[in-house]
Amino acid sequence: MFTSAIPSLRWLQGFEAVARLGNVTRAAEALFISQSAVSHQIAQLEAHLGQPLFRRVGRGMELTMAGEFLLDTVGKALDHIRSGLGRLDTYLDAQLLTIVCPADIAQGWLQARLHSLQAQLPNLCPVVSVDETARYVDQVDVDVVISRSPLQQAGLTERVLFDDALVAVCTPALAAALAQSPQPGGFICLEGDAMSATVGPHLRQHFAGWSRRGMFDDARLLLDAALRGLGVAVLSRAVASEALAQGRLQCWPGFAPLPNGSLWLAQAQEPRSALIEQVVAHLLSETP
Missing domain, CATH: 3.40.190.10 (Periplasmic binding protein-like II)
Structure with missing residues (x-):
């Protein structure tokens, strides 16, 4: 009689190996156990389920309909377990x-x-x-x-x-162009900073008369826009640090850095x- 109790993992491993490799001998070699141990695992699993899972065909083993159904479930489950163990082994790599x-x-x-x-x-x-x-x-x-x-x-x-701090930065080319222009330029910033009760007034104080060229909801987009010369950008010094170190951006004079946590x-x-x-x-x- 069928039972809903989950059978031993060893029985299921033996069953999957025989089903995949076609006979008990190859399954025993793959599992590094004896042929009699594999046969015993299959017998215990069949007794547990109350129905045969294999029929002998010559020297090989062929799945019954019940065996085919079980293999579909067990094979996927064991593959999932192997995948999980492989991922765990990767994470435990000392390097x-x-x-x-x-x-x-x-x-x-x-x-x-x-x-x-x-x-x-x-x-x-x-x-x-x-x-x-x-x-x-x-x-x-x-x-x-x-x-x-x-x-x-x-x-x-x-x-x-x-x-961290919020700083104003722009490309050297834009800085040179703005230095020659009698008119204020354009600035860009994060949308959240523009709406902020603390940062917003700071922006309006330092960029009065400037045109707003863009607002972004992601600092990476803001950095990209600054590197493209879209305007003077107010963004995190940490985010701009590599571009500043490489000279692709420079700090805009006259903007007082604002603490940013x-x-x-x-x-x-x-x-x-x-x-x-x-x-x-x-x-x-x-x-x-």
């Missing part, structure tokens, strides 16, 4: 390190620091995630979190990575590898 970071900070500040670090640690494989919902630091898939507020999670070491760095108090400590130390040494 792999996962950092969760806001997308704009990852693009504007973090990427350059990791690139220089990989010159020192060529085997380092950083996994950079901008999924800020995956903020839980553990011993498997998240090693370091960079965020705009502390996580307040037990077992973490958290510290301020650096203090802090970036926090969190790691486990007992990190799973010494590599994490090396990366954290490098990031801390690269702060503005």
Whole structure:
């Protein structure tokens, strides 16, 4: 009689191996157990289900209809388990390190620091995630979190990575053109900053008489627009840091930087590898 109780995983592995490979001998070799052990697993599974799963055809084994139905389910389940174990094995690679970071900070500040670090640690494989919902630091898939507020999670070491500020930047070509023009130019900013009760008045004070050339809801789009020379952009210094360091952007004189909060760095108090400590130390040494 059929029972709804889930049978032993070993029985299911033996069944799947015989079904996939066609006979008990090859299944036993694949599972590194004896032929009698595989046969016993099949017998126990058939007894558990109350119906035969194979019929013998010459020296091989052929699935019954019940066996075909079961294989469709068991094969998919075992493939899913193998995939999960493979992913776990990847995450436990000693040279792999996962950092969760806001997308704009990852693009504007973090990427350059990791690139220089990989010159020192060529085997380092950083996994950079901008999924800020995956903020839980553990011993498997998240090693370091960079965020705009502390996580307040037990077992973490958290510290301020650096203090950010809003700055006005533009391309050198645009700066030169504006310096020669008697008329004010155009400025661009984040939509949220323009509507903000704190940042909005700061923008209106410094850009009175200027035309607004664009507003964006993503700092990466704002950075791209600034690099294209669309206008003087007011954005995070952290986001603009690489472009400023490379000379592709320069600070616009006369705009007083406005505090923009802090970036926090969190790691486990007992990190799973010494590599994490090396990366954290490098990031801390690269702060503005």
